[in-house]
Amino acid sequence: MPVFYSPEGNPEIWAQKPDGYLTPEEWERAHPAPEPEPEPLETVKARKLASIDAETSAAILAGFECEATPPDTGTPELLHFSYDGFDQQNFADAAVSMQLAAAAGGAIPTSTPWNAYRGHTADSKGELVILQLTAETFVPIYAAALQHKAAKMAEGGQRKAAVVAAKTVGEVEAI
Numbered sequence: 616m617p618v619f620y621s622p623e624g625n626p627e628i629w630a631q632k633p634d635g636y637l638t639p640e641e642w643e644r645a646h647p648a649p650e651p652e653p654e655p656l657e658t659v660k661a662r663k664l665a666s667i668d669a670e671t672s673a674a675i676l677a678g679f680e681c682e683a684t685p686p687d688t689g690t691p692e693l694l695h696f697s698y699d700g701f702d703q704q705n706f707a708d709a710a711v712s713m714q715l716a717a718a719a720g721g722a723i724p725t726s727t728p729w730n731a732y733r734g735h736t737a738d739s740k741g742e743l744v745i746l747q748l749t750a751e752t753f754v755p756i757y758a759a760a761l762q763h764k765a766a767k768m769a770e771g772g773q774r775k776a777a778v779v780a781a782k783t784v785g786e787v788e789a790i
Contacts, residue, residue, distance in 0.1 A: 671771030679763035695735030
């Protein structure tokens with residue numbers, strides 16, 4: 616048996632449509648669901664700021680490219696360096712070690728092995744290349760790591776400033 620809506624909106628089962636009653640489709644057309652309330656601008660901004668923070672962190676942790684000379688080729692090439700949380704600490708530790716090595720009179724190593732990757736893509740780490748870095752060869756890579764992080768943070772900061780300055784939800788969504 617089909618369902619029909621009474622003029623008061625009550626669904627009822629009838630063999631045939633009574634006068635003044637509506638089919639479910641007719642009822643829906645005559646009584647559309649109210650439009651949802653738009654989200655407050657501050658809620659949209661807060662969600663966008665959190666998204667920018669997450670995207671900035673992901674971009675930093677994804678690593679960076681820097682030229683180095685692998686011992687297997689002896690030729691400078693662009694290699695990928697990991698910069699996850701663990702490797703950020705390794706960079707800091709190596710930098711301190713390189714600084715202290717000169718003053719330690721041989722008690723601290725003056726070089727360190729370092730992993731890099733040839734042919735890195737978003738889907739593959741690539742081929743492992745183990746570098747033997749001295750203070751001289753480490754410093755440019757460490758500088759590239761710091762520049763990578765600073766650039767990603769600056770980019771995120773610019774996007775966050777644009778969110779704060781936005782006057783409409785549309786402006787926020789366009790960032």
